[in-house]
Amino acid sequence: MMGVSSSLALILIIPFALILISVLMLWVAPSDRPLWLWLAVMLAGCTVLSIAGLVDFPLQSPKVSVGLGALFEGMSLTLSFHPIAYVFALVVSLLWVVTLLYSIAYMKRYAVPHPRRFFLWMTCSIGATLGVAFADNLLTLFVCYEALSFFTYPLVVYLGGDQAKRAGRFYLFCLVGASLACWVPALVMVRHYQGDLLFQSQGSLRAVPYEMGAWILGLLMIGTAKTAMIPWHGWLPRAMVAHTPVSALLHAVAVVKVGILTVVKIVAFIYGFDYLQRMTEAIPWVSWISWLAVATTVTAGVAALFQHHIKQLLAYSTISQLGYCMMAATLWTQSGVEASLLHMLAHALGKITLFLSVGVIYAAVGSYQLSKMDGMGRLMPWSMGAFAIAAGSMIGIPPMVGALSKWYIITAALEAQRYEIVIALLISGLCSAAYFLPLIYRFFWKTPTSAGLAPSAVEVPMLMTGCVIAMAIATLVVGCWGMVGVGGMDMGWDANGIIRGQ
Amino acid sequence: MIQVLLPMLAATCCVLVTYARFLPWFAWAIACVVCVVDSIMGVCLLIPIYQDKMVLDETIGGWLPPIGISYHLDALNAWLFCAIPLMGLGCLLYGKTYLHQEIAIHKHPMAYAVFLLCMAGLMGMVVTYDLFNMYVFLEISSIASYGLVAMGHRREANMAAFRYVMMGSIGALCVLLGIGLLYANTGTLHMQDSSASLVRLMHRSSVQMGGMLLLLGLCIKMALFPFYGWLIGCYRHAPVMVTCFFSSVSGMVAAYCAMRLLGYVFQGKLQLGALPIGVFLEILAVLTILVGSFMALYTKPIRSIVAYSSMVHMGYIMLGLSMHSVEGVYASIMLMMMHVLAKPLVFMCVLFPERCEQTPAGLEPISDSDLDSVGALAHRGEHLERSLRKIACLWALGAMIGVPLTAGFIGKWYLLDALMVSSRWEVVGVVAVSSVMGLIYSGRIVARGFSLAPPSHAPYARKQRAGPMDWRIILSILLVMVPLGVLGIWPQPMSTIGRSASETLFLDGRP
DSSP states (O other), X not given: OOEESXXXXXXXXXXXXXXXXXXXXXXHOSSOOXXXXXXXXXXXXXXXXXXXXXXXXXXXXXXXXXXXXXXXXXXXXXXXXXXXXXXXXXXXXXXXXXXXXXXXXXXXXXXXXXXXXXXXHHHHHHHHHHHHHHBOBHHHHHHHHHHHHHHHHHHHTTTXXXXXXXXXXXXXXXXXXXXXXXXXXXXXXXXXXXXXXXXXXXXXXXXXXXXXXXXXXXHXXXXXXXXXXXGGTTHHHHGGGSOHHHHHHIIIXXXXXXXXXXHHHIIIIIIOHHHHHHHHHHOGGGGHHHHHHHHXXXXXXXXXXXXXXXXXXXXXXXXXXXXHHHHHHTTOSHHHHXXXXXXXXXXXXXXXXXXXXXXXXXXXXXXXXXXXXXXXXXXXXXXXXXXXXXXXXXXTOTTSHHHHHHHHHHHHHHHTTOHHHHHHXXXXXXXXXXXXXXXXXXXXXXXXXXXXXXXXXXXXXXXXXXXXXXXXXXXXXXXXXXXXXXXXXXXXXXXXXXXXXX | OHHHHHHHHHHHHHHHHTTOTTOXXXXXXXXXXXXXXXXXXXXXXXXXXXXXXXXXXXXXXGOOTTTSOEEEEOTTTHHHHHHHHHHHHHHHHHHHHHHHHHSOGGGHHHHHHHHHHXXXXXXXHHHBOBHHHHHHHHHHHHHHHXXXXXXXXXXXXXXXXXXXXXXXHHHHHHHHHHHHHHHHHHSOOBHHHHHHHHXXXXXXXXXXXXXXXXXXXXXXXXXXXXXXXXXXXXXXXXXXXXXXXXXXXXXXXXXXXXXXXXXXXSTTOOEETTEEHXXXXXXXXXXXXXXXXXHHHHOOSHHHHHXXXXXXXXXXXXXXXXXXXXXXXXXXXXXXXXXXXXXXXXXXXXXXXXXXXXXXXXXXXXXXXXXXXXXXXXXXXXXXXXXXXXXXXXXXXXXXXXXXXXXXXXXXXXHHHHHHHTTXXXXXXXXXXXXXXXXXXXXXXXXXXXXXXXXXXXXXXXXXXXSOOOHHHHHHHHHHHHHHHHHHHOXXXXXXXXXXXXXXXXXSSOO
8 A cells, every 4th residue: 555666765754654653652651741742852853853864865756655545546645855845844843843842841831731632733733744745746735734724623722611612613614614615626626637636846737728727726725724814814813822832833833834835836836837927917817816915914914013912913923924925925936936935934933933932921921911021021031032033033134034035025026026015025024013123122121010920920941941042043043144145045946055055 | 135035034033032021132133143144245245246347137036027026236236235234233233222221122122123124125225126126115114214213212203203204105106106107108117128118218208207206206215405304303313223224324225226217227318308307406406415504504403413414415416416427426426335334423423312211101301312412422431432432423524524534535526526527617616615514513513522511401420421331332333433434545445336336327237
């Protein structure tokens, strides 16, 4: 039941096998003792190493059909290597290890029940995310995409209570409902017109008439609710009822980035840029997708200004930043897609820092309300410093990594002469300055109201603070490195730049 | 065919055993053994039929077809013929514990006898190649079904059975009239012969009328849109064992008959005036899907939700049939196979018998089934049974919605594919919308079943949690869940069966 095109391809399975081992271990582990959690972290570390070890994987890649064999005639669950998948998987799994470390301290600090179960679902989710990254055809991608929705659901409702349940229900309805209603027909259509669902480097959907291509594209884009574009944006703020590590890893990195990665793969490998550009010329209204992204970016940026709950604020900021990625991807150019990927990674670094430091603030304040956080920067300068750095990255202040990716998006948009995207970027950038800078002012310059502090204030585990600081340093270092060697950051199809370590 | 006779004879034995008071489990054992024997014989036939393309023809008493009755087993019906006793076995295993709480113990042998009779009728409908014989078996299974539904212990069961009798009799009457009209035109009851002569007679209005009456009767049996009322009551008030069995095969047998008659006997050429029958079927199917989905959203009891969802699935199956193409029938058969397994599995997972107590007037329910199922999956039973129920319930609901890697995904995939081949885009939209509604009402089942906090007024308490583990329930759930899971990730057997079945209907074996 397993087809392998060469024995080398088996290396691709190693990360998945490690994740499976970790899941099994967490499942059968007899107790909630920290030992098992640390073992899970170690296995996660091994997973990262095994992904990193794929650096020299040959590009004309051998493929591996894992486990299940052909799901239909001529279609199977297949994994293959691609530089984009490599970079994405590496970043996500690295952040995963950091988040697991953070979670160990977090769970202990808040006495969260069943940490083992928490780790279990976290690990499953990352497995599905890696599956999306390494998927070789649309069907595999879809299966992993759906699996991710179901695996993250228990984490969203982890807190219990009516609010969490309602949020969980809405979460599943948006993510699974959209993909069932739109993706399944779209997949059948792609296979119907194309004969297969394979990803090809120049796009595989060349024989389809433009009108039909536009319909399929529309269905696929609407069905990808994980990008949190406008009709579906509601699930992201609601999912913030989850614990902070979940919001940090899944709802700032894994889940939403899977949405963007899906869009990028569809644009680059199913359609191809030539096809899309000619299609846009033939059928101008296809650009509604781009306009949707513009609208999402601007409205989410404005909506974030009115939030009083810090996680909600960050959620709207995420939606706005996802809009950047979508705008860049819907330029239908190679430079646009590269910028989109780069921004996706930049945002991942910045946003996870923000969320992790929010967890630290919560430890001290006991509330997510902005008004309770006056002067926290003086009490915990390190974490709040990290928050400020990451916020800078979000706004796009050099030398943080966010500035770099924004620069690339603007360049790509100017190249394609799409000025509305540049304007949207500027508006949303101003908005993010308008909600992050007052926050930093509040942290560092307002006098702390001691009444608001929990009695155990500032007793934050070192591990949590350490993770936050490490992530902030990463944001800075990657940014500086990219600034110094601009041009080395192309993470293009030919896998130059950082992928080959040049 | 010995497989059909066996349950009939065994039913008689069960009745005789009624007088053997000292062996209360004997009738159950007889029924189980019959199901096991039938299943083994059926499974042994599957390989020659699907791999070597064998076709089995048997005549009763050596009388050749125009006069005698012949039985015919080919790729189209062999799988269903094998599935009926298998599911019967599953339901018998599952239902025994619950039957104790639903029916007084001295009536059990009778219940098993009627159950076997119903099974024999359904198997006969599947295997017969004679139109009138099909009607006879239809009546046998229907009358047995009325009895089974009426055995439900609540007062509403009688009303449900009465509605079922009324609708079922009208349906059977339509079928009988239709067969009569066809016989008057063709002079034969053998399906192959009548198919050969019907080709030339399709323009006659009496043939068209006969075909429409047959179809109407089967639509009532399948509970398509305007005729679905009886189904909901039956599923809701029948004993647990019966609900599981009906949800699994009884609708599917009617769907198979429609497939055999419309696709084979009429060769898809049946029309009313100038309108081909496919248009009617498609409209009926779409209405069934939409109405079923809406009703499932607006109804409260879990049993009714699942009942409406089987109505929706019957709509999908008819949709595949209405296109009268290889792809459409292929999709229908894939969906039928999924439904045979998934629907009873949902019932098996979420159903718990209502608690009754012995009163001078007989058994009286002391709880309401709606309240009973709240939190049932999270609180009832042993740990192992509970976990199994949870997993199986999620898996079956996933299959019903069409989540990837479940059997339902493949069925739905091919249904959409078939719709696109005949470019019916608006119907694709209907299927997509109903999938989303399916997600919502399945979510409700999960939310209620898994609810962690049982309402304080729920009639069950700690007392029911204790007690020895019931291996029969675990075994029966496994019996259904394992094939469903395997077919989801390894669908080759399903696609082989579906492929050769649809080819039987269209390519070879044509008269």
